[in-house]
Amino acid sequence: MSTLAPPPEIGPETATDPAASGAADLAAVAGKFPAGSITVEAATDQATWIVRRDVLFDLARELRDNPATQYDMMLDLCGVDYLDGGPDRAERFEAVYHLLSLPRNTRLRLKVPLTADDAVVPSLIPVWKAADWFERELWDMFGIRVEGHPNLRRLLCHEAFQGHPLRKDYDPARRWILTEDKIYKPHFNLPPQEDNRQDDLFERMTINIGPSHPAMHGTFRLMAVIDGETIVASDVEIGYLHRCFEKMSETHTWSQVIPYTDRLNYCSSFINNVGYCKTVEKLLGIEAPPRAVWARTILSEFSRIMDHCVCNGTTLVDSGGLTNFWYLFQPREEIYGLLEACCGARLTVSYGRIGGLAQDLPPDFMERSRRLLEIIPPFVDDSEKLVNRNRIWLDRSVGIAAISGAEAVNWGWTGPCLRASGVGYDVRRAHPYDLYDTVDWEVPVLFGGDVYDRFRIRMLEIRQSLSIIRQLLDRGMPEGPYIVDDPHVALPPKEACYTQMEAMIYHFKLIMDGIQVPPGETYQMVEGANGELGFYVISDGSGKPYRIKVRPPCFPIFSTFSRLINGGALSDAIVSLGGLNVIAGELER
Amino acid sequence: MTQPLAQPARTAPTGRPVLRTPHPTAPQPYRPGLAERLGLPLLSGLMVTMRHFLRNLFHPESRLTIEYPEKRRDYSHRFRGHHILTTRPDGSVRCVACFLCAQACPAECIHIEAGEHPDVNIEKYPVVYEIDMLRCVFCGYCVDACPEEAIIMSNNYDMAYFNREQSIVGKDDLMKPYTFDESLLGYRPRFPEEDAKRARMRRDAFDLVTAAKEAQEREERAAAH
Numbered sequence: 001m002s003t004l005a006p007p008p009e010i011g012p013e014t015a016t017d018p019a020a021s022g023a024a025d026l027a028a029v030a031g032k033f034p035a036g037s038i039t040v041e042a043a044t045d046q047a048t049w050i051v052r053r054d055v056l057f058d059l060a061r062e063l064r065d066n067p068a069t070q071y072d073m074m075l076d077l078c079g080v081d082y083l084d085g086g087p088d089r090a091e092r093f094e095a096v097y098h099l100l101s102l103p104r105n106t107r108l109r110l111k112v113p114l115t116a117d118d119a120v121v122p123s124l125i126p127v128w129k130a131a132d133w134f135e136r137e138l139w140d141m142f143g144i145r146v147e148g149h150p151n152l153r154r155l156l157c158h159e160a161f162q163g164h165p166l167r168k169d170y171d172p173a174r175r176w177i178l179t180e181d182k183i184y185k186p187h188f189n190l191p192p193q194e195d196n197r198q199d200d201l202f203e204r205m206t207i208n209i210g211p212s213h214p215a216m217h218g219t220f221r222l223m224a225v226i227d228g229e230t231i232v233a234s235d236v237e238i239g240y241l242h243r244c245f246e247k248m249s250e251t252h253t254w255s256q257v258i259p260y261t262d263r264l265n266y267c268s269s270f271i272n273n274v275g276y277c278k279t280v281e282k283l284l285g286i287e288a289p290p291r292a293v294w295a296r297t298i299l300s301e302f303s304r305i306m307d308h309c310v311c312n313g314t315t316l317v318d319s320g321g322l323t324n325f326w327y328l329f330q331p332r333e334e335i336y337g338l339l340e341a342c343c344g345a346r347l348t349v350s351y352g353r354i355g356g357l358a359q360d361l362p363p364d365f366m367e368r369s370r371r372l373l374e375i376i377p378p379f380v381d382d383s384e385k386l387v388n389r390n391r392i393w394l395d396r397s398v399g400i401a402a403i404s405g406a407e408a409v410n411w412g413w414t415g416p417c418l419r420a421s422g423v424g425y426d427v428r429r430a431h432p433y434d435l436y437d438t439v440d441w442e443v444p445v446l447f448g449g450d451v452y453d454r455f456r457i458r459m460l461e462i463r464q465s466l467s468i469i470r471q472l473l474d475r476g477m478p479e480g481p482y483i484v485d486d487p488h489v490a491l492p493p494k495e496a497c498y499t500q501m502e503a504m505i506y507h508f509k510l511i512m513d514g515i516q517v518p519p520g521e522t523y524q525m526v527e528g529a530n531g532e533l534g535f536y537v538i539s540d541g542s543g544k545p546y547r548i549k550v551r552p553p554c555f556p557i558f559s560t561f562s563r564l565i566n567g568g569a570l571s572d573a574i575v576s577l578g579g580l581n582v583i584a585g586e587l588e589r
Numbered sequence: 590m591t592q593p594l595a596q597p598a599r600t601a602p603t604g605r606p607v608l609r610t611p612h613p614t615a616p617q618p619y620r621p622g623l624a625e626r627l628g629l630p631l632l633s634g635l636m637v638t639m640r641h642f643l644r645n646l647f648h649p650e651s652r653l654t655i656e657y658p659e660k661r662r663d664y665s666h667r668f669r670g671h672h673i674l675t676t677r678p679d680g681s682v683r684c685v686a687c688f689l690c691a692q693a694c695p696a697e698c699i700h701i702e703a704g705e706h707p708d709v710n711i712e713k714y715p716v717v718y719e720i721d722m723l724r725c726v727f728c729g730y731c732v733d734a735c736p737e738e739a740i741i742m743s744n745n746y747d748m749a750y751f752n753r754e755q756s757i758v759g760k761d762d763l764m765k766p767y768t769f770d771e772s773l774l775g776y777r778p779r780f781p782e783e784d785a786k787r788a789r790m791r792r793d794a795f796d797l798v799t800a801a802k803e804a805q806e807r808e809e810r811a812a813a814h
Contacts, residue, residue, distance in 0.1 A: 544617075
């Protein structure tokens with residue numbers, strides 16, 4: 001029987017100071033590599049090493065296996081093109097790896113500089129399986145070849161695409177037409193069937209599910225070889241919803257990116273706003289005022305509830321439990337009402353602003369939130385009563401698409417799916433931000449790692465989120481401004497703008513030139529509804545981002561999909577897809 | 590009622606995740622008990638369905654569905670809907686063609702062509718002001734950017750077009766509607782007293798669906814008299 005994890009141990013402070021943890025890591029591994037192959041870069045937010053390419057693979061393996069470092073998860077791989085990076089930079093490209101050590105709770109950033117005519121990195125798939133899709137994306141977007149990758153083809157762009165879109169010399173308006181003859185056709189290397197099954201009746205069949213299929217949540221294409229009802233081999237094709245978020249960000253000002261972030265995980269768009277705004281605030285060195293932080297925490301939790309409701313509701317629809325959909329969608333409808341009263345939109349809220357919020361909270365925010373706390377639990381209870389111990393649902397979900405905690409970590413999983421596999425990593429607890437370290441809440445952990453536990457963990461998290469919100473509401477709404485009082489960051493109030501010349505000038509400057517973010521780079525993460533949502537942002541001091549890399553939580557999760565469904569029944573594949581909570585907007589950016 | 594935010598945390602943030610390492614290497618799925626294998630909890634699920642069924646049958650007012658388009662959800666006065674170009678008292682457009690909205694628009698959906706205004710005090714006005722509603726993402730940045738309060742939003746979300754040409758809405762169409770009906774306005778520059786007034790109105794009608802139904806009944810009664 002799965003149980004809740006015991007409350008966290010209160011141990012000594014782990015090395016959360018990046019300089020200290022970086023020095024400790026270096027001391028542990030430096031002796032094994034030639035001098036000069038690792039250079040420590042002075043970065044403020046994370047320990048950062050510049051690594052020579054020839055030692056990268058061995059260093060990665062060492063960092064994972066050395067008991068003093070234990071970097072068991074590769075979070076992200078980001079390419080950067082410094083085409084006009086100045087005379088001091090000899091190499092045009094850089095591959096940036098973000099690593100996370102779960103047992104030590106430290107982070108490390110590895111940068112591998114690459115010259116334009118020799119842009120090759122070794123594949124890290126033998127070390128972290130999560131590298132698979134990230135490396136394909138690197139090749140697709142930057143043309144950095146990955147040596148030793150078993151399947152190095154385009155991931156987000158289509159087959160007829162020419163050039164590499166995130167290179168700085170690629171024109172953002174350039175388009176390519178995909179013709180039918182270029183559409184990707186998979187070739188599965190399968191063992192031959194047994195002799196007695198050469199009959200036509202037992203022939204294996206290759207089927208396509210999607211890209212537009214009601215069972216696929218979003219536009220994914222699943223190609224599967226099936227033998228009867230069993231999936232023998234499968235391949236997933238994504239990129240149908242690729243909107244070049246990262247390229248478009250480079251052509252917009254910092255604040256204009258916010259509506260784009262809404263469309264990442266559109267089921268909980270406010271969390272994306274918060275993540276992005278916090279990243280830019282970190283670069284700017286400012287902090288949102290207490291009122292905004294309070295509202296961000298509450299609305300993030302409401303967004304999380306909404307997202308979990310959608311995910312669980314649709315999972316149950318996929319397995320035939322249609323009634324749950326209605327019970328679970330009503331809380332979402334009510335939460336949309338609250339968000340709409342705050343910012344004027346239900347789905348794509350654009351409510352966060354760099355330095356605070358777009359507008360003040362509505363005067364009846366407290367009452368509405370309290371009312372929501374009353375409305376939501378009965379619906380969640382009803383849904384749990386319907387399915388939690390329901391034999392039909394248990395048969396469909398227990399043990400389906402199961403993955404162990406160690407394997408999930410290696411694949412780069414985060415969020416509820418990882419916590420359902422017995423690894424209690426939650427950004428809100430591990431790296432507390434906003435007000436999460438001032439409230440009393442628990443990280444639910446289950447050990448099944450299957451569809452059923454992914455469903456249950458979301459229900460448990462909804463209750464934790466409600467408890468967080470209740471505590472914050474009891475604390476009272478902090479008085480004060482809802483956005484920083486800095487005319488270089490936040491638009492001046494409209495009244496001042498109409499009457500004062502100075503405010504008017506600031507207003508014009510902010511709209512025309514945008515926020516001037518000092519040069520630098522940073523990585524900031526928040527706990528998105530389906531895992532660690534990270535933004536790796538590089539500024540060159542102009543009014544526009546130089547590079548924004550989103551670390552989408554469902555990207556590594558979905559890259560595991562083939563591994564999860566191979567060998568299972570076709571109908572189980574559909575149920576397991578729902579439980580992963582893959583959101584195409586975020587997956588493909 | 591306001592308390593300081595910097596309250597001491599109950600558990601000091603340890604910077605340590607709730608982890609049992611090493612990570613589990615094999616999943617331990619839930620093991621259904623005897624009752625579950627016999628399917629007994631199905632009955633409690635059936636009770637839930639029956640409760641909802643009976644309540645909806647005998648108390649139709651507790652239904653959660655709204656019968657759109659006859660009835661509509663009540664949106665707040667911050668709703669970001671179809672744009673409005675506001676006018677001066679003489680009915681001319683208030684916009685001075687400063688291009689800030691076009692600059693602020695992340696979707697680049699605003700097209701302005703400026704012209705010389707006959708009144709020397711006004712300098713410029715938009716000869717052409719078009720918004721491509723199919724490109725627009727309704728983020729409200731144009732309203733934030735406008736220094737003249739010339740562009741605001743309504744709470745109209747009924748935008749359907751037969752072709753793409755229709756979706757490019759010109760100056761005349763943007764100036765025409767809603768301008769004088771206070772209740773149809775949406776997102777616009779902030780006015781605190783307005784906020785408070787609307788919140789009071791909404792507080793009286795907190796349950797939005799019931800309020801809509803009551804309003805309709807009142808109308809029907811008024812029509813009958």
